[in-house]
Amino acid sequence: MKMKKITVAAILSSTFFFSGNLYAESTSLTNQNIQGSWTLEYTKKSEKSEETVKREDTWIFNDKGTVTITHIPREGGYYDQAPVNYEIEDGKLKISILGRAGKFDKFSVINKEETTMTLKARFGDIYQFIKK
Numbered sequence: 290m291k292m293k294k295i296t297v298a299a300i301l302s303s304t305f306f307f308s309g310n311l312y313a314e315s316t317s318l319t320n321q322n323i324q325g326s327w328t329l330e331y332t333k334k335s336e337k338s339e340e341t342v343k344r345e346d347t348w349i350f351n352d353k354g355t356v357t358i359t360h361i362p363r364e365g366g367y368y369d370q371a372p373v374n375y376e377i378e379d380g381k382l383k384i385s386i387l388g389r390a391g392k393f394d395k396f397s398v399i400n401k402e403e404t405t406m407t408l409k410a411r412f413g414d415i416y417q418f419i420k421k
Contacts (some may be wrong), residue, residue, distance in 0.1 A: 317380050318398045318406075323350045326421035327406060333415045336399070347421065350375065356384055382408060 316322060327348045331341040346361045355372040373385040382396040396408040399415065406418040 316401050318377050318382060318401050320352070320354075320377055322401065322403075323377070323382070323406075324352055325350060327418040328421055330417045330419055332417070335413050336409070336415055338415070341417075348418070 327350070329344040329346045329348060331343050333339075333341045344362075345367075347359045349357045349359065351357075354374055354376065356375045357370065357372040359369040360367050361370060370387060373387050375382060375384045377383070380398060382398070383393040384396070386392040386394055395411050396416065399407040399409050401407075404420040406420075408416040408418070410416065
């Protein structure tokens, strides 16, 4: 009986150790590490969804607190959105909605590494980025 308790404790400890290390590889979102151009590779409806929607837009974050989204596909062409304000609050990304004062799109961070970033929108959609 004592051997089983020790085995279970060892398994749980190693599980927490390895899952903690996997989580630690991702860094939290800050105004400094989001700076630059991020290509939106794809979106999908949820983390578990297999189906992805290929995207081509680029989100350009600058140190003045604005983000410009460029190369947005629309009806066979592309357009660029005017810059809007963004902020990081409690580790979440808040982007102003163009033309709607005081309204924001909010994103939680799923994963943030030096050259990749995965965000989750308010209603669960996943946004997968790669740094340009």
